[in-house]
Amino acid sequence: MKSTYLHDQQVIHPLLLKYEAKLNEKCCESPFFHELDEKRYGLMRRVRKSKVKLFREENIPLMVKEQELCTKYSEIMGGLTVEWEGEEKPFPFIKSQLDHLDREVREKAYHAMMSAHRQIKPDMDAIMDELVRLRHQIAKQAGFENYREYMFVEKNREYSVQDCYDFHENAEKHIIPAWNRLADVFKNKLGVDTYRPWDNTTAKLLKKPPYSEVSTLMDGVSEILGKTDPYFGERFNYMRGHGLLDLEVRKGKGPHAFCAPLLVSGDIFVFSNFSPSHDSLSTLIHEMGHAVNGYLEFSEHGPFDQHQWRAEIAELYSFGMQLLLLDKLDRFYPDEEDFKSAQREELRYAFTMLFSPLSGDLFQHWMYTNPTHTAEERDQKFFEISKRFGLSPVDTSGFEEEIGMSWAGTIHYFHVPFYTIEYSMSMLGALQLLENYQKNPEQAVESFKKGASADLNQSIAKVYEETGVRFDFSEPVVKQMGNFLEKVIQEIH
Numbered sequence: 001m002k003s004t005y006l007h008d009q010q011v012i013h014p015l016l017l018k019y020e021a022k023l024n025e026k027c028c029e030s031p032f033f034h035e036l037d038e039k040r041y042g043l044m045r046r047v048r049k050s051k052v053k054l055f056r057e058e059n060i061p062l063m064v065k066e067q068e069l070c071t072k073y074s075e076i077m078g079g080l081t082v083e084w085e086g087e088e089k090p091f092p093f094i095k096s097q098l099d100h101l102d103r104e105v106r107e108k109a110y111h112a113m114m115s116a117h118r119q120i121k122p123d124m125d126a127i128m129d130e131l132v133r134l135r136h137q138i139a140k141q142a143g144f145e146n147y148r149e150y151m152f153v154e155k156n157r158e159y160s161v162q163d164c165y166d167f168h169e170n171a172e173k174h175i176i177p178a179w180n181r182l183a184d185v186f187k188n189k190l191g192v193d194t195y196r197p198w199d200n201t202t203a204k205l206l207k208k209p210p211y212s213e214v215s216t217l218m219d220g221v222s223e224i225l226g227k228t229d230p231y232f233g234e235r236f237n238y239m240r241g242h243g244l245l246d247l248e249v250r251k252g253k254g255p256h257a258f259c260a261p262l263l264v265s266g267d268i269f270v271f272s273n274f275s276p277s278h279d280s281l282s283t284l285i286h287e288m289g290h291a292v293n294g295y296l297e298f299s300e301h302g303p304f305d306q307h308q309w310r311a312e313i314a315e316l317y318s319f320g321m322q323l324l325l326l327d328k329l330d331r332f333y334p335d336e337e338d339f340k341s342a343q344r345e346e347l348r349y350a351f352t353m354l355f356s357p358l359s360g361d362l363f364q365h366w367m368y369t370n371p372t373h374t375a376e377e378r379d380q381k382f383f384e385i386s387k388r389f390g391l392s393p394v395d396t397s398g399f400e401e402e403i404g405m406s407w408a409g410t411i412h413y414f415h416v417p418f419y420t421i422e423y424s425m426s427m428l429g430a431l432q433l434l435e436n437y438q439k440n441p442e443q444a445v446e447s448f449k450k451g452a453s454a455d456l457n458q459s460i461a462k463v464y465e466e467t468g469v470r471f472d473f474s475e476p477v478v479k480q481m482g483n484f485l486e487k488v489i490q491e492i493h
Contacts, residue, residue, distance in 0.1 A: 110198040124408035167473035174482035183393035209276035210332035259290035289321030296453035308456040311422035319430035357420035359389035379404030432469035
């Protein structure tokens, strides 16, 4: 299996890159290319032009080496184990212990995780050093000043570098104060005087899973989707009845969750592999946001092409679905305090998806505009940015080194550079949707459906507008969401 994968990576993929470039060039040189209807094919034309602009045959060997390094990273992380109570446990198991109700267990797990990171740190530094060097060379050979400039073209971004910097700054100014307020609530509920790194990952206040059997999970999700909108519930029941929901835990089944469009049948398939937990409930609702978006797109416009998929749009409807169902979680948590704890956990997640991708984006801006930085400087910068954002309310004393090196546990920095700020952008839109929902539920749901069936060839801003929200990271919009989050915290508290 590994030899087949390496053959594909080292032999087939370079050929694919070369012939894909020839096809794009031939397409762009066609006399009919510019006669294509702008409304329907404008996005496709821009994507192909970008690909032609970026391609350099001399970069293919560098890209192969880049993928080899990413594979090496995955192998190291996939094989990472930690000794736990006399047994060797996989790293994800130790990470899951950060959710434990017992604070001593959480602290022990945190120390174990940091110890594991320290063991692989030299390898992680070597891989990232080489990735930064390779990516800078790829960008220079393609005619760009640095890899950041290259990636903004590669991603066909509809916003500027300065827009990103403004978003970082506005979130730090208006979102982080509200996050600190929510942290005070958690600290009070946890009964701790000092908020430490092992207290910061989840609320730790949900004492039991919201369901025990997958059938119970599906019954409840069907009900709350249907209460939000009959179409949402009907789609879920259709998927359930046609074997399009694979949610059972099985030995040998892959981890995590995803939603995949089936372009021939026009159906949507949802896969997950989670034991009973609030996270699994939340994830299923999230994936159903993607599914509803997919079904509405299919029904209005037919199958969509890969170039039309943009995370800034797709994640708006998955995050949006989670927030639209926030007021119905009592279906799974009939006890009032458990219900509020579940809502706080969803709110914590919303905060996390606002500031974590932003801090990671800022970290990568720094890395790739300072390509000769040292490993020590990288760790220092990561700690500095983390304290400005997610770790703002946390007492990190004595753990500066551990936090500084923890960037190595984020796969995106290795495999998909400059990807994740899209999550922050879409969460900002989803929070606007929640604000609209609290004012007028029926209208907000109709706007959700209208946006989720919008023409994907439009600009991101236009799709957001059809959803009743703004694709805007300016200070007034971010400040409005910061104030709204403060209000929601008070209501749940």
